[in-house]
Amino acid sequence: MASSKPRTLTTKHLCIAAAAPLSDAAELWRAPQEITRRSDGAALGQAVPGGAPENGIFALQLSLPDASPAIAAEALTALLGLYFEQNDVFWARLETEPPQPELAGALTGAGFGVTPQPDGRLLAEKAKSAWLAIGMCLGVGMGMSLGTAFGAGQGSGLSFGMCIGIAVGMAIGVTVDERDAKRRDTLRQAAGLPPAPPRVQRRQHR
Numbered sequence: 001m002a003s004s005k006p007r008t009l010t011t012k013h014l015c016i017a018a019a020a021p022l023s024d025a026a027e028l029w030r031a032p033q034e035i036t037r038r039s040d041g042a043a044l045g046q047a048v049p050g051g052a053p054e055n056g057i058f059a060l061q062l063s064l065p066d067a068s069p070a071i072a073a074e075a076l077t078a079l080l081g082l083y084f085e086q087n088d089v090f091w092a093r094l095e096t097e098p099p100q101p102e103l104a105g106a107l108t109g110a111g112f113g114v115t116p117q118p119d120g121r122l123l124a125e126k127a128k129s130a131w132l133a134i135g136m137c138l139g140v141g142m143g144m145s146l147g148t149a150f151g152a153g154q155g156s157g158l159s160f161g162m163c164i165g166i167a168v169g170m171a172i173g174v175t176v177d178e179r180d181a182k183r184r185d186t187l188r189q190a191a192g193l194p195p196a197p198p199r200v201q202r203r204q205h206r
Helices: 025-029 069-084 103-109 131-151 155-191
Strands: 014-018 033-037 043-049 057-063 091-097 113-116 122-125
Touching: 014 069, 043 069, 057 069, 069 091, 069 103, 103 113, 103 122
Parallel strands: 057 091
Antiparallel strands: 014 033, 033 043, 043 057, 091 122, 113 122
Protein backbone atom coordinates (compact mmCIF):
# COMPACT_ATOMS: atom_id res chain seq x y z
CA MET A 1 0.00 0.00 0.00
CA ALA A 2 1.33 3.43 -0.88
CA SER A 3 2.34 5.73 1.92
CA SER A 4 0.05 8.63 2.73
CA LYS A 5 1.22 12.13 3.52
CA PRO A 6 1.14 12.82 7.27
CA ARG A 7 -1.80 14.95 8.35
CA THR A 8 -0.66 18.20 9.91
CA LEU A 9 -2.59 19.65 12.83
CA THR A 10 -2.23 23.41 13.10
CA THR A 11 -3.18 25.29 16.27
CA LYS A 12 -2.60 28.85 17.40
CA HIS A 13 1.00 28.18 18.41
CA LEU A 14 1.82 24.67 17.17
CA CYS A 15 2.19 22.38 14.18
CA ILE A 16 1.77 18.65 14.84
CA ALA A 17 2.44 15.92 12.27
CA ALA A 18 3.42 12.26 12.13
CA ALA A 19 7.18 11.79 12.02
CA ALA A 20 6.93 9.70 8.82
CA PRO A 21 4.33 8.88 6.16
CA LEU A 22 1.70 6.39 7.31
CA SER A 23 1.54 3.22 5.23
CA ASP A 24 -1.89 2.28 6.57
CA ALA A 25 -4.52 3.48 9.02
CA ALA A 26 -3.21 1.20 11.76
CA GLU A 27 0.06 3.14 11.88
CA LEU A 28 -1.79 6.10 13.32
CA TRP A 29 -1.69 4.21 16.63
CA ARG A 30 2.07 3.58 16.43
CA ALA A 31 3.48 6.67 14.74
CA PRO A 32 5.03 9.40 16.91
CA GLN A 33 3.60 12.86 16.34
CA GLU A 34 6.25 15.58 16.17
CA ILE A 35 5.30 18.88 17.81
CA THR A 36 6.93 22.08 16.57
CA ARG A 37 6.46 25.76 17.26
CA ARG A 38 4.45 27.35 14.50
CA SER A 39 6.28 30.68 14.49
CA ASP A 40 9.79 29.37 13.78
CA GLY A 41 9.52 25.59 13.33
CA ALA A 42 11.49 24.83 16.49
CA ALA A 43 11.04 21.28 17.78
CA LEU A 44 9.25 21.17 21.14
CA GLY A 45 8.66 17.47 21.66
CA GLN A 46 6.47 14.61 20.55
CA ALA A 47 3.44 12.53 21.39
CA VAL A 48 3.59 8.74 21.13
CA PRO A 49 0.45 6.57 21.10
CA GLY A 50 0.73 3.22 22.85
CA GLY A 51 -0.86 1.05 20.17
CA ALA A 52 -4.31 0.32 18.84
CA PRO A 53 -7.24 1.01 21.19
CA GLU A 54 -8.69 -1.79 23.28
CA ASN A 55 -12.32 -1.49 24.33
CA GLY A 56 -12.32 2.11 23.20
CA ILE A 57 -9.20 3.12 25.20
CA PHE A 58 -5.73 4.02 23.95
CA ALA A 59 -2.62 5.33 25.70
CA LEU A 60 -0.83 8.53 24.75
CA GLN A 61 2.49 9.76 26.09
CA LEU A 62 3.22 13.46 25.65
CA SER A 63 6.79 14.70 26.03
CA LEU A 64 7.21 18.49 26.02
CA PRO A 65 10.16 19.09 28.37
CA ASP A 66 10.26 22.88 28.21
CA ALA A 67 6.69 23.75 27.29
CA SER A 68 4.28 25.61 29.53
CA PRO A 69 1.08 23.93 30.73
CA ALA A 70 -0.86 26.10 28.27
CA ILE A 71 1.17 24.80 25.31
CA ALA A 72 0.84 21.21 26.57
CA ALA A 73 -2.93 21.64 26.83
CA GLU A 74 -3.04 23.11 23.32
CA ALA A 75 -1.13 20.12 21.93
CA LEU A 76 -3.26 17.57 23.78
CA THR A 77 -6.52 19.18 22.72
CA ALA A 78 -5.51 18.95 19.05
CA LEU A 79 -4.20 15.39 19.37
CA LEU A 80 -7.27 14.13 21.21
CA GLY A 81 -9.43 15.65 18.51
CA LEU A 82 -7.48 13.63 15.93
CA TYR A 83 -7.64 10.31 17.75
CA PHE A 84 -11.23 10.67 18.92
CA GLU A 85 -12.30 11.10 15.28
CA GLN A 86 -11.62 7.39 14.79
CA ASN A 87 -14.44 4.89 15.18
CA ASP A 88 -15.13 3.45 18.63
CA VAL A 89 -12.44 5.49 20.40
CA PHE A 90 -13.78 7.15 23.54
CA TRP A 91 -10.98 7.35 26.13
CA ALA A 92 -7.27 8.18 26.30
CA ARG A 93 -4.90 7.38 29.16
CA LEU A 94 -2.56 10.35 29.18
CA GLU A 95 0.97 10.43 30.50
CA THR A 96 2.92 13.67 30.33
CA GLU A 97 6.64 14.29 30.73
CA PRO A 98 7.11 16.22 32.89
CA PRO A 99 3.91 15.44 34.85
CA GLN A 100 1.40 18.27 34.63
CA PRO A 101 -1.66 17.54 36.80
CA GLU A 102 -3.01 21.02 36.05
CA LEU A 103 -3.83 19.80 32.53
CA ALA A 104 -7.04 18.30 33.92
CA GLY A 105 -8.67 21.70 34.23
CA ALA A 106 -7.58 22.81 30.77
CA LEU A 107 -8.89 19.64 29.12
CA THR A 108 -12.17 19.88 31.00
CA GLY A 109 -12.51 23.43 29.75
CA ALA A 110 -11.94 22.15 26.21
CA GLY A 111 -14.96 19.84 26.54
CA PHE A 112 -13.34 16.54 27.52
CA GLY A 113 -14.24 14.49 30.54
CA VAL A 114 -11.16 14.00 32.75
CA THR A 115 -10.64 11.50 35.57
CA PRO A 116 -7.33 11.32 37.53
CA GLN A 117 -5.97 7.77 37.76
CA PRO A 118 -4.24 6.15 40.78
CA ASP A 119 -0.98 5.89 38.81
CA GLY A 120 -0.87 9.64 38.22
CA ARG A 121 -2.12 9.56 34.66
CA LEU A 122 -5.28 11.23 33.42
CA LEU A 123 -8.15 9.44 31.71
CA ALA A 124 -9.63 11.78 29.10
CA GLU A 125 -13.04 11.00 27.66
CA LYS A 126 -14.44 12.07 24.32
CA ALA A 127 -17.25 14.60 24.55
CA LYS A 128 -20.75 13.19 24.29
CA SER A 129 -22.30 13.07 20.83
CA ALA A 130 -24.30 16.22 20.06
CA TRP A 131 -26.06 15.24 16.85
CA LEU A 132 -29.47 16.28 18.20
CA ALA A 133 -28.47 19.94 18.03
CA ILE A 134 -26.85 19.45 14.62
CA GLY A 135 -29.92 17.62 13.34
CA MET A 136 -32.14 20.43 14.53
CA CYS A 137 -30.07 23.00 12.64
CA LEU A 138 -30.07 20.89 9.49
CA GLY A 139 -33.79 20.32 9.89
CA VAL A 140 -34.51 24.03 10.11
CA GLY A 141 -32.53 24.65 6.94
CA MET A 142 -34.21 21.79 5.11
CA GLY A 143 -37.62 22.91 6.34
CA MET A 144 -37.12 26.44 5.09
CA SER A 145 -36.07 25.12 1.68
CA LEU A 146 -39.11 22.84 1.48
CA GLY A 147 -41.44 25.55 2.67
CA THR A 148 -40.11 28.04 0.14
CA ALA A 149 -40.36 25.49 -2.68
CA PHE A 150 -43.91 24.36 -1.93
CA GLY A 151 -45.33 27.52 -0.50
CA ALA A 152 -43.58 30.08 -2.67
CA GLY A 153 -42.41 31.81 0.49
CA GLN A 154 -45.92 32.05 1.98
CA GLY A 155 -46.39 31.65 5.69
CA SER A 156 -48.39 28.41 5.57
CA GLY A 157 -45.95 26.65 3.25
CA LEU A 158 -42.95 27.80 5.25
CA SER A 159 -44.49 26.63 8.52
CA PHE A 160 -45.36 23.24 7.04
CA GLY A 161 -41.85 22.78 5.69
CA MET A 162 -40.30 23.82 8.99
CA CYS A 163 -42.39 21.26 10.89
CA ILE A 164 -41.28 18.47 8.57
CA GLY A 165 -37.64 19.54 8.58
CA ILE A 166 -37.37 19.87 12.36
CA ALA A 167 -39.06 16.48 12.90
CA VAL A 168 -36.66 14.75 10.49
CA GLY A 169 -33.65 16.52 12.00
CA MET A 170 -34.65 15.55 15.53
CA ALA A 171 -35.20 11.92 14.53
CA ILE A 172 -31.76 11.69 12.92
CA GLY A 173 -30.02 13.46 15.81
CA VAL A 174 -31.67 11.36 18.52
CA THR A 175 -30.87 8.12 16.66
CA VAL A 176 -27.18 8.95 16.25
CA ASP A 177 -26.81 10.18 19.85
CA GLU A 178 -28.49 7.07 21.27
CA ARG A 179 -26.32 4.77 19.15
CA ASP A 180 -23.20 6.59 20.35
CA ALA A 181 -24.29 6.37 23.99
CA LYS A 182 -25.08 2.63 23.77
CA ARG A 183 -21.75 1.85 22.11
CA ARG A 184 -19.91 3.91 24.71
CA ASP A 185 -21.67 2.09 27.57
CA THR A 186 -20.88 -1.31 26.03
CA LEU A 187 -17.17 -0.49 25.75
CA ARG A 188 -17.16 1.10 29.21
CA GLN A 189 -18.36 -2.18 30.71
CA ALA A 190 -15.88 -4.24 28.65
CA ALA A 191 -13.01 -2.00 29.81
CA GLY A 192 -14.04 -2.23 33.45
CA LEU A 193 -14.51 1.52 33.77
CA PRO A 194 -16.93 2.86 36.40
CA PRO A 195 -20.39 3.82 35.17
CA ALA A 196 -20.87 7.31 33.87
CA PRO A 197 -22.28 9.63 36.54
CA PRO A 198 -26.04 10.18 36.17
CA ARG A 199 -27.19 13.42 34.70
CA VAL A 200 -28.43 15.90 37.25
CA GLN A 201 -31.92 17.06 36.44
CA ARG A 202 -32.67 20.60 37.41
CA ARG A 203 -35.73 21.26 39.46
CA GLN A 204 -38.24 23.55 37.93
CA HIS A 205 -39.25 26.35 40.25
CA ARG A 206 -42.88 27.29 40.17
